Amino acid sequence: MSAKTTRELARVEGVVQGVGFRPFVYNLARGLGLTGWVSNTAAGVELAVQGGGEAVEEFFARLETQAPPLAVIHRVERQTAEPEPGESEFEIRASEGGKRSTLISPDVAVCEACLAEMLDPVDRRHGYAFINCTHCGPRYTIIEDLPYDRPLTTMKAFEMCPACGAEYHDPTDRRFHAQPTACPVCGPRLWLADGEGNELAADDAVAEAAEALAKGEVLAVKGLGGFHLAADAASEEAVARLRGRKHREEKPLAVMVAGLEQARALAELDQASAEALASRERPIVLVPRREGAPLAPSVAPRNRLIGLLLPYTPLHHLLLAAAAERGLKALVMTSGNVSDEPICLDNHEAVCRIGAKAARGAIADKLLLHNRDIHLRSDDSVVRVVGGALRQMRRSRGFVPSPLILAPGVAPEGCPPILAAGAHQKNTLCLLRGREAFLSQHVGDLDDLRTLEFFELTAGHLARILEAEPQVIACDLHPDYLSSKWAVERGLPVVRVQHHHAHAVAVMAEHGLSGEVLGLCLDGTGFGDDATVWGGELLAARAGGYRRLGRLRRFGLPGGEAAVKEPWRVGWSLLHEVFGPEEAASLALGLVERRGQHLPLISRMIAQGINTPLTSSLGRLFDGVAALCGLREEVAYEGQAAVELEQAMQALADGYPFALRETEGLLELDWGPAVMAVVEDVLNGADAATVSARFHAGLLAGLSAWAQAGAELSGLTRACLGGGCLMNACLLAGLPAALEGAGLTVYTAALAPSNDGGLSLGQAVAAANAWANGLDPGGVTTFTPDGGKS
Numbered sequence: 001m002s003a004k005t006t007r008e009l010a011r012v013e014g015v016v017q018g019v020g021f022r023p024f025v026y027n028l029a030r031g032l033g034l035t036g037w038v039s040n041t042a043a044g045v046e047l048a049v050q051g052g053g054e055a056v057e058e059f060f061a062r063l064e065t066q067a068p069p070l071a072v073i074h075r076v077e078r079q080t081a082e083p084e085p086g087e088s089e090f091e092i093r094a095s096e097g098g099k100r101s102t103l104i105s106p107d108v109a110v111c112e113a114c115l116a117e118m119l120d121p122v123d124r125r126h127g128y129a130f131i132n133c134t135h136c137g138p139r140y141t142i143i144e145d146l147p148y149d150r151p152l153t154t155m156k157a158f159e160m161c162p163a164c165g166a167e168y169h170d171p172t173d174r175r176f177h178a179q180p181t182a183c184p185v186c187g188p189r190l191w192l193a194d195g196e197g198n199e200l201a202a203d204d205a206v207a208e209a210a211e212a213l214a215k216g217e218v219l220a221v222k223g224l225g226g227f228h229l230a231a232d233a234a235s236e237e238a239v240a241r242l243r244g245r246k247h248r249e250e251k252p253l254a255v256m257v258a259g260l261e262q263a264r265a266l267a268e269l270d271q272a273s274a275e276a277l278a279s280r281e282r283p284i285v286l287v288p289r290r291e292g293a294p295l296a297p298s299v300a301p302r303n304r305l306i307g308l309l310l311p312y313t314p315l316h317h318l319l320l321a322a323a324a325e326r327g328l329k330a331l332v333m334t335s336g337n338v339s340d341e342p343i344c345l346d347n348h349e350a351v352c353r354i355g356a357k358a359a360r361g362a363i364a365d366k367l368l369l370h371n372r373d374i375h376l377r378s379d380d381s382v383v384r385v386v387g388g389a390l391r392q393m394r395r396s397r398g399f400v401p402s403p404l405i406l407a408p409g410v411a412p413e414g415c416p417p418i419l420a421a422g423a424h425q426k427n428t429l430c431l432l433r434g435r436e437a438f439l440s441q442h443v444g445d446l447d448d449l450r451t452l453e454f455f456e457l458t459a460g461h462l463a464r465i466l467e468a469e470p471q472v473i474a475c476d477l478h479p480d481y482l483s484s485k486w487a488v489e490r491g492l493p494v495v496r497v498q499h500h501h502a503h504a505v506a507v508m509a510e511h512g513l514s515g516e517v518l519g520l521c522l523d524g525t526g527f528g529d530d531a532t533v534w535g536g537e538l539l540a541a542r543a544g545g546y547r548r549l550g551r552l553r554r555f556g557l558p559g560g561e562a563a564v565k566e567p568w569r570v571g572w573s574l575l576h577e578v579f580g581p582e583e584a585a586s587l588a589l590g591l592v593e594r595r596g597q598h599l600p601l602i603s604r605m606i607a608q609g610i611n612t613p614l615t616s617s618l619g620r621l622f623d624g625v626a627a628l629c630g631l632r633e634e635v636a637y638e639g640q641a642a643v644e645l646e647q648a649m650q651a652l653a654d655g656y657p658f659a660l661r662e663t664e665g666l667l668e669l670d671w672g673p674a675v676m677a678v679v680e681d682v683l684n685g686a687d688a689a690t691v692s693a694r695f696h697a698g699l700l701a702g703l704s705a706w707a708q709a710g711a712e713l714s715g716l717t718r719a720c721l722g723g724g725c726l727m728n729a730c731l732l733a734g735l736p737a738a739l740e741g742a743g744l745t746v747y748t749a750a751l752a753p754s755n756d757g758g759l760s761l762g763q764a765v766a767a768a769n770a771w772a773n774g775l776d777p778g779g780v781t782t783f784t785p786d787g788g789k790s
């Protein structure tokens, strides 16, 4: 041992288990001639390295820059130790037990090395649909419990063959401790079944499946986080059949293509969208559809965007290749469910829900099945590039369970684990553990019993795999949300967080902001603290409370929920508000002519406030304008009218006027002048494209003036933009530019969805700050408008 020998102990925290981190350390240390050891521990990985000082420094430099692809290092803590004179080797030590705070990797796309093996005719895994290694493959969806070892995954049914076992135990092998590793000898198998679930005799199940697709049949494909329904995306007959059977009347269907070249044939890809498509998370990326792209019209009716994704499982690669041999260049790949139910998980369930035994008739003609179980469903994620940044629209497979690491001070020190129950629609949960916020995968709309079961399963799963038992539950202020009722039934302290306050706090949390900010919440609907329906709100928001500075001018929602499905009711409500019922009824508008017989009743409902809640919702204002310009009077899903209004626009035009006024001590953005101008335009024969362009331009200017007035009133200069209306790319790109021009610093959501999918993040952080101020034990704590608690 020379005089210059040094020894360092280190602890590495982050996603460092189950990702090939110990063999990486082993090979790195040995390559540098260092001795010592590495071991998995409760908190992550611990190691010791000993050798020349320069080599040790080199080791720590490369530890962070050359870590395996799935590793995410959050922290390396080093400590100098006395050199051990007798040490001559570097070894991988057995894992230590104990409570774990380590992190599990998300499910990621098959890696290049595995793909190359799969395509190599002499490789023992040639053509094998379940090939994976420590750098790729399933994780979150197959883990039943901790520690992350094969017996606690759905791979437990498959005993490794000697060849796989040798790889598994060899620290120099890419499959060292790869828990889901398998081969054709020992691993899961694939087969094709008819709609009843009976296995069909086939030498090559994938080829037969592709044959079915080429004949225009609908194929159910068991994937990573659930079933997909596949069909030839170029065949109108096939896609219309799938759409009709799935009862998914209007929503766009995602399309899978083999690679970026095929994607470019269908869509205009900018650099960021191309990178997102090819990323290992493999989300669905919304991109502008190319003019004349060979896609069936039913793929995305009345939509200029298309959702594309690339293959992420080995099976996808095999299926796309077999389809290409039969001339099919793109496959619809939509979630395997009926309308809004959760995605199907196991083989029997698939036969009963989307196969021949489905209650409302078969959706799939054949099923491509396998015998590796999926423990937890996880839908495809959806992203879009807006304003140069990648935006999460549905954060799910590929991203979950990676935490968002909160900046110091965002959640108070010493806070116990908090579970936030999320929103009613686009539900996700969020488990806050220290500074880590774990957003769950997309759960869905909590209208359905199956979805509620999935919600409960997810809540339990998060607590289990993170070993963080929640001590506080956060939920929405809405008393009737199933998630709110569920929260109250837990018997833990509950914190109820106002919907738009949570939207603002979610953006603050993502950007590490503390103190007070201007919260510009542009949203569909959320329960307000005055028991009206909020949705276009200007708040002075802190994580621990808020003041309402302003709102959108209110209008009635005749029929409540019915108005969400029938925007013509909102259109009429706007006319009623601006012109009064008599003058409105005399307007020569299509809506008035078509709905004439219902209008007197609707007017009475509005006038007498019968089942007509007042709302300041911006989302509903979009719906109303879409109805007034004849674009959409009824919708198949929430937000459809608003989406189509955005899609109708070519470029911004001369904006409609909006006004600012003060009402009941609130700064109100008045859409009245804009609606008058819409009516005038429509009466003069303007089409939806024109109305949309002028409405968007006017709204941008109006919102911007409104926010600036709020900034002056409150003295706040940081603006957080949140809420579902920011799914509108025109607002999301245009508002920050306008507000920054006026001297404000603007923050928008990117890592968490801006819509209700990100609500649980805001709830969790708001509840943590409520906790710091003292909670009512076992009771319900509600934020009140003055920023205190009751």
Ligand SMILES: [Zn+2]
Residues within 6 Å of the ligand: 110, 111, 112, 113, 114, 115, 131, 132, 133, 134, 135, 136, 137
């Ligand atoms: Zn691999």
Ligand SMILES: [Zn+2]
Residues within 6 Å of the ligand: 160, 161, 162, 163, 164, 165, 182, 183, 184, 185, 186, 187
């Ligand atoms: Zn094997």
